Amino acid sequence: MTPLVVALNLSLCFCGLALMALSLDRHHRDVFGARVPAGRALPLRLGGWIAILGSLAAAMLVEGANFGPIQWIGALTGAGLAVVLILSYRPAWLRFAVFASLPMAALSLLLSLQS
Numbered sequence: 547m548t549p550l551v552v553a554l555n556l557s558l559c560f561c562g563l564a565l566m567a568l569s570l571d572r573h574h575r576d577v578f579g580a581r582v583p584a585g586r587a588l589p590l591r592l593g594g595w596i597a598i599l600g601s602l603a604a605a606m607l608v609e610g611a612n613f614g615p616i617q618w619i620g621a622l623t624g625a626g627l628a629v630v631l632i633l634s635y636r637p638a639w640l641r642f643a644v645f646a647s648l649p650m651a652a653l654s655l656l657l658s659l660q661s
Contacts, residue, residue: 548608548658550654550657550658551604551605551608551609551617551654551658552617552621553650553651553654554601554604554651554654554655554658555601555604555605555617555618555621556621556624556625557647557648557650557651557654558597558598558600558601558604558647558651559597559598559601559618559621559622559624559625559626560625560628560629560643560644560647561594561597561644561647561648561651562593562594562595562596562597562598562600562601562625563594563598563622563625563626563629564594564629564632564640564643564644564647565590565591565593565594565597565644566590566591566594566595567629567633567640568582568590568640568644569582569586569587569588569590569591569594570582573633573637573640576633576637576638577637577638577640577641578641598622601618601621601622602614602615602618604655605617605618605621606618608658628643
């Protein structure tokens with residue numbers, strides 16, 4: 547288990563779960579102060595699923611079919627807890643956390659490919 551793959555999984559899972567949460571009216575209203583616009587819910591959900599499935603693919607490619615899904619479920623659990631805590635206590639911070647998780651995922655992907 548390499549720390550770079552764990553960082554990649556956590557950041558992609560966090561991004562995916564946060565995008566899925568933002569596709570719901572309640573959470574979108576908490577973060578942005580308005581309901582989800584009509585054409586934005588589906589792209590947010592699709593982006594969330596793509597990020598989560600990308601995290602699963604990265605875990606299985608690096609760690610194999612035996613340990614990859616286990617690492618992915620752990621990352622999914624940790625990221626879900628982080629999204630829930632941010633939405634519960636500081637919902638406005640979710641906007642910035644999503645934008646911070648994308649460069650972190652890209653950086654950890656680049657570093658894991660080099661090593």
